[in-house]
Amino acid sequence: MMGTAAAAAAAAAASSCDRDDTRKKQITVVLLLIRTLLLACIIARRVVALIRLVCRVAVLAPARSLLGVAGVVFSAVNARCLWCLDQQALGRSCTGTFCGDLVVAAMANSWRLLVQGLTSLVFLCAHAAGEYVRPPPSPLVLTAHNKPASHPQQVHISIVREKNMRISWVTDDRTAPSVVEYGTSPGKYTASATGDHTTYRYFFYKSGAIHHATIGPLDLSTTYYYRCGKAGDEFTLRTPPARLPVEFVVIGDLGQTEWTASTLSHIGGGGDYDMLLLPGDLSYADTQQPLWDTFGRLVQPLASARPWMVTEGNHEIETLPVVEFAPFVAYNARWRMPHEESGSPSNLYYSFDAAGGAAHVVMLGSYTDYGEGSEQRAWLERDLAGVDRRRTPWLVALLHAPWYNTNEAHQGEGERMRRAMESLLYEARVDVVFAGHVHAYERFTRIYDNEADSRGPMYITIGDGGNREGLALKFIKGHKSAHLSDFREASFGHGRLRIVNETSAVWTWHRNDDQFTTVRDEVWLRSLAAVEPARTVSAVAGGGRPADEL
Numbered sequence: 001m002m003g004t005a006a007a008a009a010a011a012a013a014a015s016s017c018d019r020d021d022t023r024k025k026q027i028t029v030v031l032l033l034i035r036t037l038l039l040a041c042i043i044a045r046r047v048v049a050l051i052r053l054v055c056r057v058a059v060l061a062p063a064r065s066l067l068g069v070a071g072v073v074f075s076a077v078n079a080r081c082l083w084c085l086d087q088q089a090l091g092r093s094c095t096g097t098f099c100g101d102l103v104v105a106a107m108a109n110s111w112r113l114l115v116q117g118l119t120s121l122v123f124l125c126a127h128a129a130g131e132y133v134r135p136p137p138s139p140l141v142l143t144a145h146n147k148p149a150s151h152p153q154q155v156h157i158s159i160v161r162e163k164n165m166r167i168s169w170v171t172d173d174r175t176a177p178s179v180v181e182y183g184t185s186p187g188k189y190t191a192s193a194t195g196d197h198t199t200y201r202y203f204f205y206k207s208g209a210i211h212h213a214t215i216g217p218l219d220l221s222t223t224y225y226y227r228c229g230k231a232g233d234e235f236t237l238r239t240p241p242a243r244l245p246v247e248f249v250v251i252g253d254l255g256q257t258e259w260t261a262s263t264l265s266h267i268g269g270g271g272d273y274d275m276l277l278l279p280g281d282l283s284y285a286d287t288q289q290p291l292w293d294t295f296g297r298l299v300q301p302l303a304s305a306r307p308w309m310v311t312e313g314n315h316e317i318e319t320l321p322v323v324e325f326a327p328f329v330a331y332n333a334r335w336r337m338p339h340e341e342s343g344s345p346s347n348l349y350y351s352f353d354a355a356g357g358a359a360h361v362v363m364l365g366s367y368t369d370y371g372e373g374s375e376q377r378a379w380l381e382r383d384l385a386g387v388d389r390r391r392t393p394w395l396v397a398l399l400h401a402p403w404y405n406t407n408e409a410h411q412g413e414g415e416r417m418r419r420a421m422e423s424l425l426y427e428a429r430v431d432v433v434f435a436g437h438v439h440a441y442e443r444f445t446r447i448y449d450n451e452a453d454s455r456g457p458m459y460i461t462i463g464d465g466g467n468r469e470g471l472a473l474k475f476i477k478g479h480k481s482a483h484l485s486d487f488r489e490a491s492f493g494h495g496r497l498r499i500v501n502e503t504s505a506v507w508t509w510h511r512n513d514d515q516f517t518t519v520r521d522e523v524w525l526r527s528l529a530a531v532e533p534a535r536t537v538s539a540v541a542g543g544g545r546p547a548d549e550l
């Protein structure tokens with residue numbers, strides 16, 4: 001018995017020893033696997049780092065160098081071609097021989113068309129899928145700068161406060177001073193103001209110095225003579241009136257074509273108006289930055305004489321995949337508007353007063369946030385709440401993409417913004433809303449939420465300034481808003497809102513087609529300031545046709 005027990009104990013001890021050995025072997029294998037895995041990770045990281053290094057040295061560095069060389073070559077060719085086009089526009093010879101000029105002009109124009117075509121193609125692919133198909137474009141009107149680099153060009157003015165005006169201009173010389181000298185007699189400058197300048201880069205393009213200087217306080221309804229940067233030409237401006245009447249010219253989607261030139265000539269350099277309002281789409285540079293410069297030169301005769309107050313359109317965005325991510329780079333640098341003075345955090349929306357506060361103009365941004373909780377909406381609520389309609393009988397709003405539109409082009413593009421903001425404008429009793437974007441003229445009755453409502457704004461689309469895309473010719477016959485549309489026509493032109501007194505204003509639309517300015521549409525408006533506040537009438541249903549127009 002004793003022998004059997006001892007043998008069993010020995011067998012158990014041997015079995016336990018085997019299990020220990022097996023466990024040790026398993027632990028050793030696991031440790032080995034972990035070490036192997038760690039080693040593999042370290043090796044993999046080293047290999048990846050080595051591949052990156054090889055890529056950087058063998059691929060990226062040459063690619064960057066190649067891109068750099070391409071950039072320099074492109075800039076040189078582009079600058080030379082633009083210079084040739086400038087000379088051609090000025091009627092000067094580039095080569096000294098007729099045949100040489102013909103060849104050079106052909107090459108320069110081919111280059112311009114190629115670059116414009118490529119950039120436009122990329123722009124359209126990036127931004128305008130499903131865009132309305134338009135008639136063939138009109139030729140561009142390219143304006144040259146034939147003065148020294150320090151001489152101001154692209155001069156335009158804008159209102160800052162009631163008695164202050166911002167003067168903006170560009171010099172090719174980036175060291176030129178940002179000074180404006182001014183006075184009420186030609187050549188006699190009794191005051192001066194110093195501002196600042198900015199520049200920007202866009203792909204291969206670097207802008208000239210873009211100067212902004214604020215002058216004032218100025219006497220109202222007064223002609224001033226001024227000179228920018230202590231060099232170049234003298235300009236003349238007239239300050240807006242201190243009280244009513246006041247007249248606004250309104251043009252949208254301007255561009256720089258022969259159609260644009262026609263519109264500008266119909267507006268006239270004589271200046272029988274006080275201020276110009278532009279609800280977006282200015283230069284149609286569409287990423288080709290020198291076109292911002294030619295646009296500035298084209299509008300200078302008018303924009304240097306009367307304030308141009310603008311808001312942005314889709315053609316000001318100018319983002320491009322891979323190369324340019326920031327929107328509104330050129331627009332914000334060149335067209336600085338009084339957003340800080342009106343409590344707005346963005347140059348893309350702001351407001352200002354005219355005629356001593358008798359009119360308040362709200363410039364909205366269709367291409368920045370406008371929904372519930374957005375900064376623009378919060379600002380708009382504050383801005384409208386600050387308007388006292390006893391002191392300010394006229395309230396006007398501008399934006400780019402129309403909220404009401406029966407044209408085939410851009411159908412529904414303003415709908416999200418309308419849903420987000422229409423009630424604010426309605427409750428504030430805004431008198432009239434101007435929009436652009438659609439390249440035609442259309443005037444609606446007073447509307448609120450897709451119904452005729454005599455307490456709502458009159459909606460007017462005036463996107464027919466003359467850009468290269470041409471007119472939006474097709475209106476939709478059976479459109480759900482067709483019964484609200486009082487006048488519509490696909491022709492180039494401009495509009496004028498003349499606020500006569502506290503209760504009455506007249507809107508006219510002037511078509512370009514004729515040799516002389518022709519009024520094709522006219523309507524009188526009565527201010528909504530005296531109409532009872534929205535909250536007390538919100539329970540009243542319906543609206544009917546506006547009965548309060550004169």
Ligand SMILES: [Fe+2]
Binds near residue numbers: 438
């Ligand atoms: Fe547009």
